[in-house]
Amino acid sequence: MSRWQRYWFSDGGRTALAIVRIAIAAAVLLTLARLDNPVSTGDLPGSRTLYRPVGIWMLLGEAPPADMLVKALWVAAWAGTLAMLLGLVTRTATAVSCIATIALAALSFSSSRSWSHQYNVVLLAQIAMLGARAGDVLSIDWLIRRLRGLPSINVPRGYQWSLRLVQFAVALMFASAFWHKFIHGHFTLRWALSDNLRHHLLVKYDLADLPRPPLADWLIDHPWRYRTAAMLNLISQAAPFAAVFLMKRPVWRAICGAFFILEILALGLVVDLWNLHWLPLAAVFIDWDRLLTRAAPPAAPPDWKPPRGPRIFIIAFIIYDVITALTPTVDRKLNTYPFSGFPMFATIRARPPYDQHLAYDVPGDSYEVATIDRPMDTPTQQWFDHQNRGMHAVRNPDELQRRLSAVLAQGKKRYWDYGVQSVRLWLTIYEAPPYPQRAHVERHRIAVVGEITPDGTFRTMLGKLAGTTLMIAPRNVTIAEPKLVYYKDDVPTPIPLDAPFTDNRFDLSHARIDGNPQYFVVIVDGTQWLVASRSRWVWN
Numbered sequence: 001m002s003r004w005q006r007y008w009f010s011d012g013g014r015t016a017l018a019i020v021r022i023a024i025a026a027a028v029l030l031t032l033a034r035l036d037n038p039v040s041t042g043d044l045p046g047s048r049t050l051y052r053p054v055g056i057w058m059l060l061g062e063a064p065p066a067d068m069l070v071k072a073l074w075v076a077a078w079a080g081t082l083a084m085l086l087g088l089v090t091r092t093a094t095a096v097s098c099i100a101t102i103a104l105a106a107l108s109f110s111s112s113r114s115w116s117h118q119y120n121v122v123l124l125a126q127i128a129m130l131g132a133r134a135g136d137v138l139s140i141d142w143l144i145r146r147l148r149g150l151p152s153i154n155v156p157r158g159y160q161w162s163l164r165l166v167q168f169a170v171a172l173m174f175a176s177a178f179w180h181k182f183i184h185g186h187f188t189l190r191w192a193l194s195d196n197l198r199h200h201l202l203v204k205y206d207l208a209d210l211p212r213p214p215l216a217d218w219l220i221d222h223p224w225r226y227r228t229a230a231m232l233n234l235i236s237q238a239a240p241f242a243a244v245f246l247m248k249r250p251v252w253r254a255i256c257g258a259f260f261i262l263e264i265l266a267l268g269l270v271v272d273l274w275n276l277h278w279l280p281l282a283a284v285f286i287d288w289d290r291l292l293t294r295a296a297p298p299a300a301p302p303d304w305k306p307p308r309g310p311r312i313f314i315i316a317f318i319i320y321d322v323i324t325a326l327t328p329t330v331d332r333k334l335n336t337y338p339f340s341g342f343p344m345f346a347t348i349r350a351r352p353p354y355d356q357h358l359a360y361d362v363p364g365d366s367y368e369v370a371t372i373d374r375p376m377d378t379p380t381q382q383w384f385d386h387q388n389r390g391m392h393a394v395r396n397p398d399e400l401q402r403r404l405s406a407v408l409a410q411g412k413k414r415y416w417d418y419g420v421q422s423v424r425l426w427l428t429i430y431e432a433p434p435y436p437q438r439a440h441v442e443r444h445r446i447a448v449v450g451e452i453t454p455d456g457t458f459r460t461m462l463g464k465l466a467g468t469t470l471m472i473a474p475r476n477v478t479i480a481e482p483k484l485v486y487y488k489d490d491v492p493t494p495i496p497l498d499a500p501f502t503d504n505r506f507d508l509s510h511a512r513i514d515g516n517p518q519y520f521v522v523i524v525d526g527t528q529w530l531v532a533s534r535s536r537w538v539w540n
Helices: 003-008 014-035 055-060 067-086 090-107 120-128 140-147 160-184 196-208 214-219 223-245 250-271 276-285 288-292 308-326 330-334 378-387 397-414
Strands: 360-371 420-432 442-452 464-466 469-471 483-488 505-507 518-524 527-534
Touching: 003 160, 003 308, 014 067, 014 090, 014 120, 014 160, 014 276, 014 288, 055 090, 067 090, 090 120, 120 160, 120 276, 120 308, 160 223, 160 250, 160 276, 160 308, 196 214, 196 223, 196 250, 196 360, 196 378, 196 420, 214 223, 214 250, 223 250, 250 276, 308 330, 360 378, 360 442, 378 397, 397 420, 397 442, 442 518, 464 527
Parallel strands: 442 527
Antiparallel strands: 360 420, 420 442, 464 469, 469 505, 483 518, 518 527
């Protein structure tokens, strides 16, 4: 056999594969418990009006799935995963659990513009286990054979390929995060050796006025702390992938698993991303056969050849997983959830030169909510600003109306005792002053993106920028002597533009405009309305 085949189809692994099967099933059960919320079940207002097919749902077209189908998937997911855990009809149960859980996880992001990554690695590990002989020991299937007096199954070279493919899928998640940080830093360590992590923590917490965890609060106060933490983050994300090359070094492989656990806990302690359902996956870094069994694995026949099916599956899985994990943005274009990149705060939130302490500005959302029964308090405002972030980037008026209507409906349902009446979305520039000033952000609302009034009217001025023509498309906004300004480089300072205005169009052909990005804002009756924006993609 070639070196490639010897790696994937080496001897042993039966007990280890059974233990990893149990670990993955436990992780899937924890994932299902976390998924069981109104978002994934479609019970929140606006879930169906904002529906877009994600992943496996693309096979069924653009229409939302029927309620009965979703309920059936929940039954199949729980039953299949429990059967997988116990090892009952193991391979069939694994496939049923995998398909049903992937469908439910994808559905939970069907009303969002993108997906988060809290479930992907568990689902990818389960996909990598499809077809595995994971029930040949430590399973009900194994007990049934013993009770029937049948010999135990121990297939020569039939287990390691599944183990190693699962380990590859698990390790690639954090390796992908390391890779994206490295390439965003233009193959330097500027992601770590700058004020980047300080600003990431400010964006994570201070933009929505969320309290920082104690460790994050301690790290953010001094450069040596947050830069050291950033370097340790890169190390702990790169280390687990080394296990792929350490299958014959069990101690070092286990150390790689310790870094996997360390990174999971650090994500929770620093950025409040508690993904404890990933922890069972650390079992894949342990050589369980060496720890628990002493019997030598059965010898393969002299003329043994690797089976064709597993060989094709291994190659196809690795190629597709690597492409989607390491190529920026391709995962969203392909939309084949759960195959995904894992940027994990890869964007560099610092301005060059990176060895200096400079102010940092970032665009974001700010919701102005009107209530009649009770004034807005901080936790309620945090929900609007944090849970509905990212909407400031919407430039399609119809999509904006649907999403703002959903936010208003969910706010009314969630905070019924406040008497929520209307919601206004502001494009806001958040400015972080440079170190050694106190770490905080200052909010500058620069333009209204859109609003839903108490009578249900949708108002916006979103239009289009085509070449040197700025076209406004007012919806329920009366235009009277509009004034045009623009903002550049995410700096909250308006720059007046003297441009001719005719038939809802501004002629910018003679205006001197620079900066990246640019936000074009029309002032009508003292209110600033966003009309359009322009930016060029920069690799940072």
